Amino acid sequence: MAGVWRRIASAILLIASLVILFDFALRNPTLQSVATDLNNWAVVVGAFALGIGAYSLILRHGRMISKRSPLWPYSLLLLGTMLAFIVTGLATGSITSPQYNWIYTAIIMPISSSLYGMNAFFIASASYRAFKAKSWEALVLLVAAIFLMFKNAPIGGVISPILPQIGGIIWDFAAATGMRALLIGIGIGTLALGLRVIVGQEKTPLGGAE
Amino acid sequence: MLIAGKVSWALMTLGFSLIMLAILYLASRKIYIPQIREHPGVHAISEAVGRAAEMGRPVSFSPGTSSLYDTKYAGDTAAALTLLSYVAKEAVKSGSKLIVGIAPPTVLPVAQAIVRTAYSLEGKAEEYVEGDTVRFYSPDQWGFTSSYIGMMHRERVAANFLFGGHAAEALILAETGATVGAMQVAGSTNVYQLPMFVVACDYTLIGEDQLAAAAYLSPDPAQKGTVFGQDIAKIICVGLIVIGALLSTAGIKIVYQLLAS
Numbered sequence: 001m002a003g004v005w006r007r008i009a010s011a012i013l014l015i016a017s018l019v020i021l022f023d024f025a026l027r028n029p030t031l032q033s034v035a036t037d038l039n040n041w042a043v044v045v046g047a048f049a050l051g052i053g054a055y056s057l058i059l060r061h062g063r064m065i066s067k068r069s070p071l072w073p074y075s076l077l078l079l080g081t082m083l084a085f086i087v088t089g090l091a092t093g094s095i096t097s098p099q100y101n102w103i104y105t106a107i108i109m110p111i112s113s114s115l116y117g118m119n120a121f122f123i124a125s126a127s128y129r130a131f132k133a134k135s136w137e138a139l140v141l142l143v144a145a146i147f148l149m150f151k152n153a154p155i156g157g158v159i160s161p162i163l164p165q166i167g168g169i170i171w172d173f174a175a176a177t178g179m180r181a182l183l184i185g186i187g188i189g190t191l192a193l194g195l196r197v198i199v200g201q202e203k204t205p206l207g208g209a210e
Numbered sequence: 211m212l213i214a215g216k217v218s219w220a221l222m223t224l225g226f227s228l229i230m231l232a233i234l235y236l237a238s239r240k241i242y243i244p245q246i247r248e249h250p251g252v253h254a255i256s257e258a259v260g261r262a263a264e265m266g267r268p269v270s271f272s273p274g275t276s277s278l279y280d281t282k283y284a285g286d287t288a289a290a291l292t293l294l295s296y297v298a299k300e301a302v303k304s305g306s307k308l309i310v311g312i313a314p315p316t317v318l319p320v321a322q323a324i325v326r327t328a329y330s331l332e333g334k335a336e337e338y339v340e341g342d343t344v345r346f347y348s349p350d351q352w353g354f355t356s357s358y359i360g361m362m363h364r365e366r367v368a369a370n371f372l373f374g375g376h377a378a379e380a381l382i383l384a385e386t387g388a389t390v391g392a393m394q395v396a397g398s399t400n401v402y403q404l405p406m407f408v409v410a411c412d413y414t415l416i417g418e419d420q421l422a423a424a425a426y427l428s429p430d431p432a433q434k435g436t437v438f439g440q441d442i443a444k445i446i447c448v449g450l451i452v453i454g455a456l457l458s459t460a461g462i463k464i465v466y467q468l469l470a471s
Contacts (some may be wrong), residue, residue, distance in 0.1 A: 025220035042279040049315035053346040056318060060341035071364075112352040116378060122385040129388075130409035179401050182417045186399040188226065188443045189418030190285035192436045195230055197288060201433055202424060204292040204324055 010200045017198055057082070144170050217471045226446075230439030237435030244431075244438035251395060251413035252426045255293070256300055258369035258393040258412075263304035267368035270309045270392070271297055272358060272383065273321060274374020275351050277314035283375025285421060286399050290374030291320060292424035293397075297371055298328035302337070306369075309361060310344040313354035318346050355379040359386040372396040372411070373420060376403055384410035397423065 016038055022028075023035035061075035069075075088100050131142045150156025151167025196202040236242040262269045273290035276283035294310065301308040310325060312318045322344045329338040337343075347357035359382060362370065370387035372380070373396065380396075380403040387394045387410070394411040397420030398404050407414045415423055422440065425433035454465035 021223070025216045039279075046277065046279070046316050049318060050349065053312075053315040053318050053349065056341050056344075056346040060345060063341065108350075111356075112350070115352040115355055115382070119378060119381060122381045126381060126385055126406065126409045182399075182401055182404075184447050185418040185440075185444060186285075186421070188440050188447070189421035190399075191223065191226055191443075192230055192440045193285050193289055193421045195227055195234075196425070196433065196436050199231070199234070201234065201430070201436070202288075202292055204295040204424070 006203060007200075010198070014198050017194065054082070144174070218469045226439075226443040229442055230436050233439040233442070234432055234435040237438075238432035240431065242435075244434050246426065246434050246437055249415075249419060249423075249426050251397075251415045251419065252423050254393075254395050254413040255297060255371070255427075258371070258395055259297060259300040259304055259306055261393050262301075262368035263306045265368040268307040268309050268365045269297065269301050269369045269371070270311065270358075270362060270365070270367040270387075271371045272311050272313075272374065272376070273317055274372075274376050275313040275354055275379065276375030277316045278320065279316065280314075280375060283399070286373070286375040286397075287314075287317060289397070289421045289423065291317070291324060293371070293373050293420075293427075294321060295324045295328055296424070296427050298325045299332060302329055302332040302334050308343060309365060309367070311354065311358045311361060312344060312346045313349060313351070315346070315349055318344070351377065351379055355382055358383055362386050362390050362392070366390055367392045370394045372407065373398075373415075375400065378403075381406035381410060387411070 019031065019034050019038060023031045058079065061079050063069075064075040065072050065079075085100075085103065088097075088103060089095055092099050094100065127145070130138065131145060132138065147163065147167040147170055149167075150159070150163035151171065156163040156167065193202065233242070233244070237244065259269055271294055273294055274283065274287055276287050278284055278287050280287065298308055298310075308325065310321055312321055322340075325344050326335070326338050329335050329343075345357075345361075347354045361367075362383075363386070367387070367390060370383075370392040372383055372387075372394065376383070376398055377400065380398065380400075384394060384396060384407055395413045395415070396407040396411040397415030398407055399417050399420065401417075404414065404416060408416075418440065422437045425437045428434070450465060450469070454469070457463070457465055
């Protein structure tokens with residue numbers, strides 16, 4: 001039975017992929033309308049999936065609260081926050097209401113920004129490990145990074161105008177060419193992966209281990 | 211009618227697809243089976259799971275923060291899910307606890323189905339815990355990040371896998387994994403996050419390596435056929451770049467005009 005479902009899923013995937021691909025290259029109003037519908041369906045399916053996610057979250061944290069697992073008060077806090085959002089949204093009838101926006105801007109935004117800001121400290125610790133010149137590759141990385149820092153930080157130009165120029169050459173030639181070569185490989189790799197999924201060689205993205 | 215500017219794109223996509231399908235056919239019929247070099251990063255996956263089993267600590271896996279219909283990183287997510295299947299089977303075989311952290315809701319049911327099937331295939335369906343083995347953390351990037359790093363610290367994971375589409379959270383996840391002493395294998399096609407993985411993880415599958423990893427791991431020769439097809443497509447691209455650069459230098463813009471058509 002699973003094999004039949006997988007074949008149906010593969011067939012749907014093949015048809016949908018071809019519609020999207022041809023819509024990208026051809027100017028055809030019918031094709032365009034079908035492709036738009038397919039994209040809208042994806043959004044609707046995504047909304048349903050959010051419901052499954054919420055169920056999974058409630059199941060796990062509900063279990064943790066009932067078993068009084070370590071840190072269960074945090075589970076209670078999480079479910080309480082979820083409920084507060086739902087109640088506020090339903091009571092005000094909009095997710096753009098001032099009350100709903102207040103919860104978002106006063107609580108979620110600062111926490112998210114703080115987490116994003118932590119990247120600076122993680123970059124410092126990762127750089128320290130990466131730039132320890134233990135091998136020739138690490139030494140090349142270190143030297144390139146120093147020139148790039150001179151390119152971006154004002155102190156580079158103050159020491160000597162040549163330093164930012166060397167950084168610019170590294171960025172414009174070495175980094176840009178390497179990045180473009182990677183992007184070509186990624187494009188072809190994505191095409192190959194898509195083909196493997198469409199022809200049924202790769203079955204896992206359709207939801208089943210082989 | 212073909213849209214101007216997309217003619218060469220359509221022809222190249224069609225041409226590359228036909229090359230890959232032809233080699234896939236030859237490999238599946240065992241007429242020509244390509245030999246592919248061993249990739250240390252791909253083989254490190256089993257090593258990391260084995261290490262976790264020896265240490266008696268869990269294995270964590272993130273298939274990224276991009277959804278299955280993300281315009282840019284859907285391929286990454288699909289590749290991550292194929293790797294999840296392999297990691298799940300390896301974890302069940304070695305008796306390691308697997309924790310999968312999910313951010314995009316669309317990936318959740320697929321990941322649940324993959325892991326549940328892997329447990330069933332190994333005859334250990336009872337070890338799969340609904341809502342606990344595959345955990346939905348948050349569709350929000352930073353909500354997911356804080357949950358995932360919290361899990362890594364609490365569970366003291368011994369192996370951490372970061373595949374799929376990761377953005378600014380990549381370094382935070384990878385550095386946390388390094389802090390808890392986990393052996394880490396990561397992969398990404400996001401060229402801005404690759405350096406983060408390279409410095410913080412033990413092994414990194416760079417760009418297309420992640421997309422082809424499932425084919426590397428598969429015993430099916432047909433899968434390896436597409437990897438060989440990829441290489442031929444790349445050789446054609448390199449040839450076009452070299453010829454195009456030489457001709458453009460000589461003032462002949464034929465390749466440029468052809469590709470821009």
